[in-house]
Amino acid sequence: MVTPMDPTSAAFMLAENRNQPMHVGGLQLFRRPDDAGRTFVRDFYQDMIQERELSPLFLKRPQRSLATAGQWVWTEDTQFDIEHHVRHSGLPKPGRVRELLELCSRLHGTRLAPERPLWEATVIEGLRDGRMAMYTKMHHALVDGVSSMRLLQSVLSTDPDRREMPPPWAVQPAARGVAPEPASTDHHLADLPASAFRQALGITADAAGIAGALARTVSRGVRNETSALSFYAPRTILNTNITGSRRFAAQDWPIERLRGVGKATGTTINDVVLAMVSGAMRTYLTELGALPDTGLVAMVPVGLNAKQAQNASVDGGNAVGAVMVKLGTDLADPADRLRAVHRSMTDGKEALGTMTPLQILAMSAIGLAPAVLPPLLRMSGFTRPPFNLIISNVPGPRVPHYYNGAELVGMYPLSIPIHGMALNITCTSYAGRMGFGLTGCRRTVPRLQLLLAHLDHELSALECAAGL
Amino acid sequence: MVTPMDPTSAAFMLAENRNQPMHVGGLQLFRRPDDAGRTFVRDFYQDMIQERELSPLFLKRPQRSLATAGQWVWTEDTQFDIEHHVRHSGLPKPGRVRELLELCSRLHGTRLAPERPLWEATVIEGLRDGRMAMYTKMHHALVDGVSSMRLLQSVLSTDPDRREMPPPWAVQPAARGVAPEPASTDHHLADLPASAFRQALGITADAAGIAGALARTVSRGVRNETSALSFYAPRTILNTNITGSRRFAAQDWPIERLRGVGKATGTTINDVVLAMVSGAMRTYLTELGALPDTGLVAMVPVGLNAKQAQNASVDGGNAVGAVMVKLGTDLADPADRLRAVHRSMTDGKEALGTMTPLQILAMSAIGLAPAVLPPLLRMSGFTRPPFNLIISNVPGPRVPHYYNGAELVGMYPLSIPIHGMALNITCTSYAGRMGFGLTGCRRTVPRLQLLLAHLDHELSALECAAGL
Numbered sequence: 001m002v003t004p005m006d007p008t009s010a011a012f013m014l015a016e017n018r019n020q021p022m023h024v025g026g027l028q029l030f031r032r033p034d035d036a037g038r039t040f041v042r043d044f045y046q047d048m049i050q051e052r053e054l055s056p057l058f059l060k061r062p063q064r065s066l067a068t069a070g071q072w073v074w075t076e077d078t079q080f081d082i083e084h085h086v087r088h089s090g091l092p093k094p095g096r097v098r099e100l101l102e103l104c105s106r107l108h109g110t111r112l113a114p115e116r117p118l119w120e121a122t123v124i125e126g127l128r129d130g131r132m133a134m135y136t137k138m139h140h141a142l143v144d145g146v147s148s149m150r151l152l153q154s155v156l157s158t159d160p161d162r163r164e165m166p167p168p169w170a171v172q173p174a175a176r177g178v179a180p181e182p183a184s185t186d187h188h189l190a191d192l193p194a195s196a197f198r199q200a201l202g203i204t205a206d207a208a209g210i211a212g213a214l215a216r217t218v219s220r221g222v223r224n225e226t227s228a229l230s231f232y233a234p235r236t237i238l239n240t241n242i243t244g245s246r247r248f249a250a251q252d253w254p255i256e257r258l259r260g261v262g263k264a265t266g267t268t269i270n271d272v273v274l275a276m277v278s279g280a281m282r283t284y285l286t287e288l289g290a291l292p293d294t295g296l297v298a299m300v301p302v303g304l305n306a307k308q309a310q311n312a313s314v315d316g317g318n319a320v321g322a323v324m325v326k327l328g329t330d331l332a333d334p335a336d337r338l339r340a341v342h343r344s345m346t347d348g349k350e351a352l353g354t355m356t357p358l359q360i361l362a363m364s365a366i367g368l369a370p371a372v373l374p375p376l377l378r379m380s381g382f383t384r385p386p387f388n389l390i391i392s393n394v395p396g397p398r399v400p401h402y403y404n405g406a407e408l409v410g411m412y413p414l415s416i417p418i419h420g421m422a423l424n425i426t427c428t429s430y431a432g433r434m435g436f437g438l439t440g441c442r443r444t445v446p447r448l449q450l451l452l453a454h455l456d457h458e459l460s461a462l463e464c465a466a467g468l
Numbered sequence: 469m470v471t472p473m474d475p476t477s478a479a480f481m482l483a484e485n486r487n488q489p490m491h492v493g494g495l496q497l498f499r500r501p502d503d504a505g506r507t508f509v510r511d512f513y514q515d516m517i518q519e520r521e522l523s524p525l526f527l528k529r530p531q532r533s534l535a536t537a538g539q540w541v542w543t544e545d546t547q548f549d550i551e552h553h554v555r556h557s558g559l560p561k562p563g564r565v566r567e568l569l570e571l572c573s574r575l576h577g578t579r580l581a582p583e584r585p586l587w588e589a590t591v592i593e594g595l596r597d598g599r600m601a602m603y604t605k606m607h608h609a610l611v612d613g614v615s616s617m618r619l620l621q622s623v624l625s626t627d628p629d630r631r632e633m634p635p636p637w638a639v640q641p642a643a644r645g646v647a648p649e650p651a652s653t654d655h656h657l658a659d660l661p662a663s664a665f666r667q668a669l670g671i672t673a674d675a676a677g678i679a680g681a682l683a684r685t686v687s688r689g690v691r692n693e694t695s696a697l698s699f700y701a702p703r704t705i706l707n708t709n710i711t712g713s714r715r716f717a718a719q720d721w722p723i724e725r726l727r728g729v730g731k732a733t734g735t736t737i738n739d740v741v742l743a744m745v746s747g748a749m750r751t752y753l754t755e756l757g758a759l760p761d762t763g764l765v766a767m768v769p770v771g772l773n774a775k776q777a778q779n780a781s782v783d784g785g786n787a788v789g790a791v792m793v794k795l796g797t798d799l800a801d802p803a804d805r806l807r808a809v810h811r812s813m814t815d816g817k818e819a820l821g822t823m824t825p826l827q828i829l830a831m832s833a834i835g836l837a838p839a840v841l842p843p844l845l846r847m848s849g850f851t852r853p854p855f856n857l858i859i860s861n862v863p864g865p866r867v868p869h870y871y872n873g874a875e876l877v878g879m880y881p882l883s884i885p886i887h888g889m890a891l892n893i894t895c896t897s898y899a900g901r902m903g904f905g906l907t908g909c910r911r912t913v914p915r916l917q918l919l920l921a922h923l924d925h926e927l928s929a930l931e932c933a934a935g936l
Contacts, residue, residue: 018583019547042560079487081713083910087574090558090567090594092510099558106555111581115486126558126594245549442551 003074005062009141010072013062015370019244021111022140022370023118025414026152027104027250027437030132033160033405041125041132044404045088048123048167054080057142058169061117072141077117085119086167091126100127101248101449104135108414108439109246118142119169131409136168140370140416149394149413149428156401156408165404232386234292236285238422239385242441249449250412252435253459261459264466265335267342270393272462273427273434274300274345275338277391278327279458280451282337285329288446295330295340296388299323323348324387334458335465370416389423390415396430412437423448473530473540477609480838481530481540487712489579490608490838491586493882494620495572495718495905498600501628501873509593509600512872513556516591516635522548525610526637529585540609545585553587554635559594568595569716569917572603576882576907577714586610587637599877604636608838608884617862617881617896624869624876633872700854702760704753706890707853710909717917718880720903721927729927732934733803735810738861740930741895741902742768742813743806745859746795747926748919750805753797756914763798763808764856767791770813791816792855802926803933838884857891858883864898880905891916 005013016022032040060074091099103124112118118139125132138148155168166172233239258272267275277298285291300323325348328340394413401408412435415424422444426437436455440448473481484490500508528542559567571592580586586607593600606616623636634640701707726740735743745766753759768791793816796808862881869876880903883892890912894905904923908916 018581038561045560079711081711081911083574083713084577088560088570090560090563092513092556092558092593093506095558102556106551109552113486113579125560243547243549245551443549 001076002063002068003060005072005074005141012139012141012370013064013072016111018111019242020416020418021109021244022416023108023112023137024140024148024416025104025108025138025248026136026149027100027248027410027412027414028134028136028152028408029410030134030403030406031409032130032132033407036405041123042088044132044406045086045123047404048121049082049086051082052166053171054169055171058085058117058119060142062114062141080117084113084116085121085169087120087122089122089124089126091124095126095128097127097251098449100124100133101250104414105246105248105442107135107137108248109244109442111244112137112139121167121169132406137414149396149411152411153397153401156397156403158399158401160400160402160405160407162402163404233297233388234294235385236292236296236388237288237290237444238388239420240422240444241419242417242422243443245442246417247438247440247442247445247448248414249438249452250410250436251452251455252410252412252430252433253456255429255432255434257459257463258434260468261338261462261466264468265338265342267338268345269434270300271338271342271345272459273393274298274325274327274341274391275334275462276455276458277425278329278337278341279334279461280454281327282329283454283457284451287450291329293330296327297386298325298327298389298391299387300325300345300391300393325391333465334461338462338465370418385420389425390421391425391427393427393429396428398429398431400431410435415439417441417444469544470531470536471528471542473542473609478540480607480609481532483838484579486579487710488884488886489577489712490884491576491580491605492608492616492884493572493576493606493716493907494604494617495568495716495878495880495882496602496604496620496876497878498602498871498874499877500598500600501875504873509591510556512600512874513554513591515872516589517550517554519550520634521639522637523639526553526585526587528610530582530609548585552581552584553589553637555588555590557590557592557594559592563594563596565595565719566917568592568601569718572882573714573716573910575603575605576716577712577910579712580605580607589635589637600874603882605882617864617879620879621865621869624865624871626867626869628868628870628873628875630870631872701765701856702762703853704760704764704856705756705758705912706856707888708890708912709887710885710890711911713910714885715906715908715910715913715916716882717906717920718878718904719920719923720878720880720898720901721924723897723900723902725927725931726902728936729806729930729934732936733806733810735806736813737902738768738770739806739810739813740927741861742766742793742795742809742859743802743930744923744926745893746797746805746809747802747929748922749795749857750797751922751925752919755918759797761798764795765854766793766795766857766859767855768793768813768859768861770816793859801933802929806930806933838886853888857893858889859893859895861895861897864896866897866899868899878903883907885909885912 012022037043056076059076059080061077062072063075064070064072089103091103093099103122107120107122112120118141119137121134121136123132123134127133136148136152143151151168155165155172157165255269258269258276261267261272262269278296281296282291323345326340326344328337328344331337331340396411408430410433411428411430413426413428414437415426417424417440423438423440426439428435428437436452438448438451442448480490505511524544527544527548529545530540531543532538532540557571559571561567571590575588575590580588586609587605589602589604591600591602595601604616604620611619619636623633623640625633723737726737726744729735729740730737746764749764750759770791791813794808794812796805796812799805799808864879876898878901879896879898881894881896882905883894885892885908891906891908894907896903896905904920906916906919910916
């Protein structure tokens with residue numbers, strides 16, 4: 001059966017090349033249940049690949065030929081092989097997080113086989129602390145990154161004793177026979193996991209519409225029409241052509257520490273996140289001898305955190321959009337940088353347009369941004385990049401979740417670097433911790449993993465500056 | 469720099485599709501040196517990916533576009549990324565050979581990225597017996613399987629104390645500045661590693677010529693013109709269309725045991741190899757309820773073993789060719805099957821044509837056979853398959869070899885199944901052991917790994933029948 005591919009998905013297929021693989025990823029860390037036996041991970045994996053009914057999303061593959069008049073279409077994979085898509089790997093010794101991140105970097109730097117359904121999942125064991133991990137990869141033509149993250153979350157449960165839970169690619173018991181609800185554009189963020197999940201399985205979606213709205217908003221942001229400030233970003237090493245080599249780094253910190261800094265300084269948790277990135281980037285670029293004289297500018301989708309108690313970047317309401325934030329990397333003092341970020345955010349938010357939460361979610365680096373940005377970045381008239389990097393902050397569940405008894409203890413999205421935008425930083429909160437996921441081109445952004453130590457150092461410096 | 473691709477290589481690029489990836493593989497097992505520290509494998513890997521001069525063979529990638537008028541050409545990869553090609557993996561627990569074979573099956577079932585140089589190597593740790601492994605994969609358009617095996621061997625040394633040995637993809641110190649010797653077609657087998665290696669690096673080669681000669685010889689074999697016997701092979705599950713899923717199984721046995729059976733029964737080691745396969749296939753097909761009434765026929769390239777003392781299948785001389793061997797799978801008694809194989813080989817060899825050793829090597833399932841067989845298998849006039857499977861026996865080094873202090877303790881080639889020929893068995897002798905490598909389509913040849921136990925059982929049965 002052949003079905004047409006919507007224009008946004010087709011655009012992702014066409015935009016893909018060796019240097020710009022168009023898939024998003026997710027890294028999930030799990031703690032084994034206390035009663036786990038020696039074969040727990042193997043059994044966990046074996047259960048995942050057992051025969052079951054799969055969602056159509058995970059069975060369709062892209063096709064383009066003379067028969068389709070050169071157009072991309074979806075067709076069902078009649079030779080679907082679950083063992084190609086779901087894999088079981090071990091880590092080399094000594095099994096530190098470093099080895100895990102190296103594996104994720106490699107997996108994320110490899111293109112999906114275009115003749116098969118566009119997804120993979122790898123169950124990873126061998127972390128010396130006994131945790132296990134799952135890296136999941138989905139092509140952006142199949143599902144946007146946010147829906148992908150929500151999809152992974154949607155199969156989890158808050159009940160540690162629940163078992164026989166199906167994997168994300170299976171038809172979910174709850175979803176069977178349920179007609180999709182009418183599309184709504186004014187739902188609250190709390191509704192998003194379910195609706196995004198429906199969208200992921202419903203496929204039709206209004207992705208094209210979102211992309212258009214997104215393009216208009218980003219364009220406004222890029223032209224500084226949304227901001228009282230008028231400025232452009234400096235040239236940096238981040239804003240050049242990239243290669244296909246990827247480096248992924250991830251780490252998390254207690255949200256309590258970020259909240260502490262925010263309370264003591266009258267700033268938000270999101271401000272503290274941005275100040276951490278600012279200080280880390282300043283140190284990183286200084287060491288490379290590549291720090292520009294003027295401060296870096298980040299595109300920050302805001303409103304993601306509305307009504308999420310632990311992230312108060314938008315104080316209630318539905319006013320959301322993208323803010324161009326001056327990170328203050330030209331300032332030597334951590335407290336000055338935090339103040340600069342806070343002021344820039346405050347100014348920027350005053351001029352925000354309105355978008356639905358789903359559109360804002362879609363704007364992040366794991367969302368539709370990779371589809372919308374390239375033409376904007378190529379727009380004539382820019383002698384300097386409109387901004388230097390994207391920093392997104394996507395809220396996740398606040399309480400611990402479990403999958404067949406294994407507790408999810410961390411999750412980090414892997415995004416899509418593109419030409420002109422070699423580094424993305426995507427944060428997710430989960431169960432009291434703020435996880436940072438850094439995805440970059442390994443050659444354009446050398447030794448990207450150093451940023452983790454710099455982020456850690458910067459949080460301490462901010463605490464010190466706040467008198468904590 | 470763009471260079472044309474020779475017709476044989478181009479044929480491999482064109483023949484490749486999802487169900488028939490056209491790469492050969494090699495699995496090498498190493499024992500760590502006695503003084504190896506905890507970081508031995510990591511250091512081993514790090515050394516392999518350090519910057520050094522690479523052979524042009526490992527830097528070129530295939531390209532086909534409007535600019536090349538739709539023809540396949542070679543072009544140098546200007547963004548070569550060694551970390552994409554050379555990887556470091558761990559095995560899941562419990563780290564048995566089973567987990568290693570599962571990883572190799574998966575790696576061998578995945579196509580090489582066509583936009584990059586067509587090779588990969590994976591350093592594998594995590595075997596519970598402490599050994600480490602290397603799986604290497606090269607596209608058949610780059611180098612034929614035999615040259616690939618020889619290339620891997622050529623960098624080894626008999627000296628356990630030698631260090632700072634370069635990996636196979638580096639420009640070898642000995643090769644630098646040495647002009648290629650004039651082509652010779654009458655060299656002895658002992659010369660092959662060096663000449664095949666030169667061929668691999670020299671590229672030009674007479675591959676097209678070999679393919680032609682090979683096609684004529686195989687065609688003769690297929691038409692039974694080389695044999696006094698006139699028969700065709702039965703239909704079996706092995707002779708149908710295949711999928712892209714691969715299963716690889718490997719194991720080795722002491723050559724002394726095979727020699728013992730041969731001496732006691734007046735047969736050759738190669739006869740015993742074929743009888744082991746015969747008995748194993750009989751048991752395997754019987755369990756599936758798929759054993760044909762008439763015996764299976766194997767295409768067996770012979771002469772590979774000439775002048776190799778431990779493999780006396782051809783008694784001196786240069787008379788070599790492909791023999792269609794009746795395996796006697798219709799016979800219930802192991803001794804009867806061995807006798808049938810021996811008689812079939814003896815009859816077949818009497819009618820052999822002449823080919824050079826290199827041509828014979830090239831005929832094996834890891835050689836040019838995957839290029840030559842498909843058109844032959846499609847030849848009109850055959851209502852039944854001309855033969856059921858390919859069994860090759862390629863001699864390797866007789867004494868232990870080392871790579872930077874690590875002893876090579878086993879090596880097994882992974883070949884290319886094609887439509888109509890779902891299973892290949894390639895044996896290699898090394899340091900007193902006969903290694904069997906079985907490569908098949910996982911769906912056409914279900915539970916292929918069972919054949920290992922059947923092979924083991926059959927060797928015992930043959931010893932018993934021989935009164936040992």
